[in-house]
Amino acid sequence: MLSYTFCVIAAVATFLVPCHAQDKCTGILGLPGTPRANELPGRDRGDCLRGEPGPPGLPASFDTALRKVLISLKHRLARLEGVLALNAKITxxxxxxxxxxxxxxxxxxxxxxxxxxxxxxxxxxxxxxxxxxxxxxxxxxxxxxxxxxxxxxxxxxxxxxxxxxxxxxxxxxxxxxxxxxxxxxxxxxxxxxxxxxxxxxxxxxxx
Missing domain, CATH: 3.10.100.10 (Mannose-Binding Protein A, subunit A)
Structure with missing residues (x-):
């Protein structure tokens, strides 16, 4: 139950994380693309084709600060459940x-x-x-x-x-x-x- 509740809190927390005025909340860059068969990796010059894009990166909201907040919320939730159970408020x-x-x-x-x-x-x-x-x-x-x-x-x-x-x-x-x-x-x-x-x-x- 705790893991399910934690997922709900994580989703809400991610939704509530604001963007800074100057930021666009872009995701972390994915890994470099791999070249197609018989092709060389792309370069910045326009004389060669680039490889295919890498997989999408993680959202910027999943940073270290947010993870600390979620860990803190999980800990507080666990304590709250313990108190309620101790006082016979929940089973x-x-x-x-x-x-x-x-x-x-x-x-x-x-x-x-x-x-x-x-x-x-x-x-x-x-x-x-x-x-x-x-x-x-x-x-x-x-x-x-x-x-x-x-x-x-x-x-x-x-x-x-x-x-x-x-x-x-x-x-x-x-x-x-x-x-x-x-x-x-x-x-x-x-x-x-x-x-x-x-x-x-x-x-x-x-x-």
Missing amino acids: EVGEKILASNGREVNFASALKSCEEAGGTLATPMNEEENKAILGIVKQYNRYAYLGIKESETAGQFTYMNGIPVNYTKWRQYEPNGKGTEKCVEMYTDGGWNDRKCNLYRLTICEF
């Missing part, structure tokens, strides 16, 4: 970071708040991720919505991108809504239940 599982604002809202509002923050509703893809989400559910002692909904076909559930779920943790006799309970909630024992989407449940996001 890391695999490549995901889970977080909750402690609010209980309906499904649409929960999904919207997660997406506005750059993530989506927590969606367990395996037992390890289900246990990580359960840890937050137990912390607040509240049921939570998952990023799973019933498709147009009753009894078939998909992730938010429409792909059928490939891991489930249904409680006994669930799901039983038969098209009337479109959303999925997690109980405080880690089991799943299909439920109406207008009820207030804990918001847990994944990033």
